[in-house]
Amino acid sequence: MATYDKTPFSELGAQINEPIGCANCHDAETMSLIVTNPALEEALQRQGQDWRTFTRQEMRTVVCANCHVEYYFAGEGKYLTFPWDGGTTIENIATYYQEEAFKDWDHPNSGAPMIKMQHPEYEFFTADSTHYKAGVACADCHMPYTRDGAAKFSTHNVHSPLLNAEAACGQCHTDVEYVTGRVATIQAQVRAAMDASEEAIVAAIGSIEKAAAVANVNQDLLTEARNLHREAQLRWDFIAAENSMGFHNPEEALRILGIATDLGRQAQLKAVEAAGTPTVIQASSQ
Ligand code: HEC
Numbered sequence: 361m362a363t364y365d366k367t368p369f370s371e372l373g374a375q376i377n378e379p380i381g382c383a384n385c386h387d388a389e390t391m392s393l394i395v396t397n398p399a400l401e402e403a404l405q406r407q408g409q410d411w412r413t414f415t416r417q418e419m420r421t422v423v424c425a426n427c428h429v430e431y432y433f434a435g436e437g438k439y440l441t442f443p444w445d446g447g448t449t450i451e452n453i454a455t456y457y458q459e460e461a462f463k464d465w466d467h468p469n470s471g472a473p474m475i476k477m478q479h480p481e482y483e484f485f486t487a488d489s490t491h492y493k494a495g496v497a498c499a500d501c502h503m504p505y506t507r508d509g510a511a512k513f514s515t516h517n518v519h520s521p522l523l524n525a526e527a528a529c530g531q532c533h534t535d536v537e538y539v540t541g542r543v544a545t546i547q548a549q550v551r552a553a554m555d556a557s558e559e560a561i562v563a564a565i566g567s568i569e570k571a572a573a574v575a576n577v578n579q580d581l582l583t584e585a586r587n588l589h590r591e592a593q594l595r596w597d598f599i600a601a602e603n604s605m606g607f608h609n610p611e612e613a614l615r616i617l618g619i620a621t622d623l624g625r626q627a628q629l630k631a632v633e634a635a636g637t638p639t640v641i642q643a644s645s646q
């Protein structure tokens with residue numbers, strides 16, 4: 361496992377994608393769904409949870425968390441770790457990374473210590489989405505039951521449910537055309553909110569870069585601006601790296617992107633302040 365961990369995800373993806381083996385999800389003896397990633401087992405343990413006590417329906421979601429999650433490589437040994445000790449919301453994850461003083465890279469223009477999100481489908485979906493709260497599992501939509509004569513089996517050709525919406529959505533929704541239409545609407549709304557975040561973040565980066573070039577820039581304020589940039593971008597990235605363009609949890613996507621936009625603009629203002637440019641109209645001074 362130690363050497364396996366050091367492999368970049370792109371290589372890992374190539375290794376496990378074609379094909380992902382049965383053993384990634386099933387116990388070879390019993391064919392029950394299992395946790396196979398030690399990092400998932402350990403992250404649950406640190407939260408006081410044991411997946412062996414989970415219900416079958418819970419496992420139909422948790423089995424995907426073997427891979428469809430945010431993770432990082434901790435310490436010198438680059439040990440594969442999930443940043444879940446404080447919980448799995450974006451706020452919990454951001455706090456975890458702050459406390460670990462972890463960064464994946466330094467932004468070349470703003471100099472901020474950045475986090476690169478992976479593919480946090482599990483954390484995003486389970487943050488109280490309508491479907492999760494209703495007890496719907498990842499496998500319900502992505503591996504719907506199909507009939508072959510009398511036999512009923514789970515589709516193992518995992519892809520976008522829109523490619524087989526009758527089977528994927530029609531098992532619960534009578535108006536499949538309506539709900540698939542909603543997917544497009546939701547994704548367009550989230551895309552627009554994401555664009556607004558991006559504009560705010562790009563503006564922040566530009567202002568920080570300019571401020572850093574000012575001879576007597578206030579370094580404390582500049583550091584604050586860089587931290588705001590980091591916090592804005594990791595939130596934006598959480599939604600951008602998640603693969604459903606917001607559908608898995610529309611309200612949460614719009615909530616997070618709203619905060620990302622605000623933090624981006626705060627970073628921009630802080631950079632202007634650090635540079636000593638007058639920005640505040642002293643409303644209280646007269
Ligand atoms: C990405 C995870 C994943 C992989 C990989 C996977 N399965 Fe499954 N499999 C599932 C899920 C989820 C179910 C539904 C289990 C349930 O509802 O309890 C399932 C169910 C099954 C069942 C029970 C009958 C059914 O269809 O519901 C069999 C048999 C099965 N899988 C065989 C296999 C074999 C053989 C392989 C390798 C070729 C494989 N699976 C690979 C996730 C996976």
Ligand code: HEC
Nearest residue numbers: 373376377380384385423424426427498499502518519520
């Ligand atoms: C062992 C790791 C692993 C597990 C477990 C796993 N996946 Fe994946 N999944 C991947 C990787 C890697 C890709 C990316 C493939 C690529 O980029 O071409 C992927 C891609 C996907 C895609 C996009 C496929 C496409 O080409 O359109 C869907 C949808 C998906 N997974 C859903 C699920 C669901 C639902 C579960 C749980 C039942 C699950 N996965 C479990 C590793 C995993």
Ligand code: HEC
Nearest residue numbers: 424428481482485491496497498501519520521522603604
């Ligand atoms: C209520 C149904 C539903 C549930 C539950 C659900 N998904 Fe999805 N998922 C979708 C839809 C719809 C899309 C968007 C597909 C598209 O845009 O073509 C999607 C997209 C994806 C993609 C990108 C697929 C692609 O083609 O690029 C992945 C990966 C994925 N889901 C994984 C998961 C995982 C993992 C879970 C559980 C943590 C999950 N999904 C739960 C409906 C669902």
Ligand code: HEC
Nearest residue numbers: 490491494496500501521528529531532533539540542543
């Ligand atoms: C296992 C059952 C199940 C499956 C499968 C399922 N849904 Fe749902 N869906 C629900 C439930 C339950 C709700 C909650 C509202 C309700 O009772 O209609 C819901 C709500 C929704 C909503 C309204 C969401 C909101 O936040 O107000 C949309 C849109 C939706 N589903 C789309 C889809 C699409 C698209 C698919 C297929 C990719 C799908 N659903 C698959 C059970 C399901």
